[in-house]
Amino acid sequence: xxxxxxxxxxxxxxxxxxxxxxxxxxxxxxxxxxxxxxxxxxxxxxxxxxxxxxxxxxxxxxxxxxxxxxxxxxxxxxxxxxxxxxxxxxxxxxxxxxxxxxxxxxxxxxxxxxxxxxxxxxxxxxxxxxxxxxxxxxxxxxxxxxxxxxxxxxxxxxxxxxxxxxxxxxxxxxxxxxxxxxxxxxxxxxxxxx
Numbered sequence: 021x022x023x024x025x026x027x028x029x030x031x032x033x034x035x036x037x038x039x040x041x042x043x044x045x046x047x048x049x050x051x052x053x054x055x056x057x058x059x060x061x062x063x064x065x066x067x068x069x070x071x072x073x074x075x076x077x078x079x080x081x082x083x084x085x086x087x088x089x090x091x092x093x094x095x096x097x098x099x100x101x102x103x104x105x106x107x108x109x110x111x112x113x114x115x116x117x118x119x120x121x122x123x124x125x126x127x128x129x130x131x132x133x134x135x136x137x138x139x140x141x142x143x144x145x146x147x148x149x150x151x152x153x154x155x156x157x158x159x160x161x162x163x164x165x166x167x168x169x170x171x172x173x174x175x176x177x178x179x180x181x182x183x184x185x186x187x188x189x190x191x192x193x194x195x196x197x198x199x200x201x202x203x204x205x206x207x208x209x210x211x212x213x214x
Contacts, residue, residue: 041079042077042078042079042085042086042087043077043078043079043080043173043212043214044075044076044077044212044213044214045074045075045076045077045078045176045210045211045212045213046074046075046076046210046211046213047071047073047074047208047209047210047211048175048209048210048211049209050209051070051071051208051209052070052071052074052090052206052207052208052209052210053068053069053070053071053206053207053208054068054069054070054071054092054204054205054206055067055068055204055205055206055207056068056069056202056203056204056205057202057203058186058198058199058201058202058203059198059199059201060101060104060197060198061197065099065100065101065104066099066100067097067098067099067100067104067105067108068097068098069092069093069094069096069097069098069122070092070093070096071090071091071092071093071206071208072091072092072093072121073090073091074088074089074090074091074208074210075088075089075090076088076089076090076178076210078162078173078176080173083129083131083135083136083141083162084128084129084130084131085129086126086129087126088124088125088126088143088145088178089123089124089125089126090123090124090206090208091121091122091123092121092122092123093120093121094109094114094116094119094120094121094122094149095109095116095117095120097109097114097116107193107194110193111193112191112192112193112194113186113191113192113193113194114149114150114191115150115191119149119150119151122147122148122149123147123148124145124146124147124148124156125145125146125148126143126144126145127144127145127146127155128143128144128145129141129142129143129144129160130142130143130144140159140160140161141159141160141161141162142157142158142159142160143157143158143159143160143180144156144157145157145158147184147189149184149189149191150189150190150191152188152189152190154184154188154189156182156184157182158180158181158182158204158206159180159181159182160178160179160180161178161179161180162176162177162178162179163176163177163179164176165177173212174211174212175209175210175211175212176209176210176211177207177208177209177210178206178207178208178210179205179206179207179208180204180205180206180207181203181204181205181206182203182204183201183202183203183204184201184202184204185200185201185202186198186200186201186202187200
């Protein structure tokens with residue numbers, strides 16, 4: 021009987037995620053987008069930048085130990101306006117030809133009072149844009165797939181929201197038309213690689 025119990029415990033350890041162990045995640049088939057809004061002559065303009073790569077690691081029972089490393093291709097940034105898109109990628113704004121990639125690397129996850137990321141958290145990290153790296157903070161939420169079991173963490177949705185000052189990264193072009201503050205929302209569908 022004792023041998024059977026030990027064997028059952030060993031099999032369970034192989035099947036179930038081990039508490040405290042980081043689970044690696046990559047972008048799921050739905051992918052991810054970075055949406056941004058800036059004010060152009062007092063009118064909000066929305067655009068997107070595709071995420072090229074995302075390496076995420078989530079520790080289910082210690083979300084504060086989770087990490088994110090995300091790279092976006094600014095050469096493929098788009099707005100709904102052709103001229104605004106070209107200006108956005110110009111040398112005086114994103115300088116996309118010279119700095120084709122933007123990168124965010126998390127440094128700290130701070131959970132809200134409930135300890136659940138779906139109820140709110142902050143994600144601090146380093147954003148590199150135009151070859152300049154600055155500290156940023158995003159509000160973060162993490163959700164399981166709708167209808168999934170409470171312990172099913174195979175497919176998740178991550179939503180990050182915040183803002184950056186484009187001048188902090190040397191993106192000073194068109195200052196007479198474009199506000200310095202850019203609102204950002206990152207929405208990613210991710211799935212575990214285990």
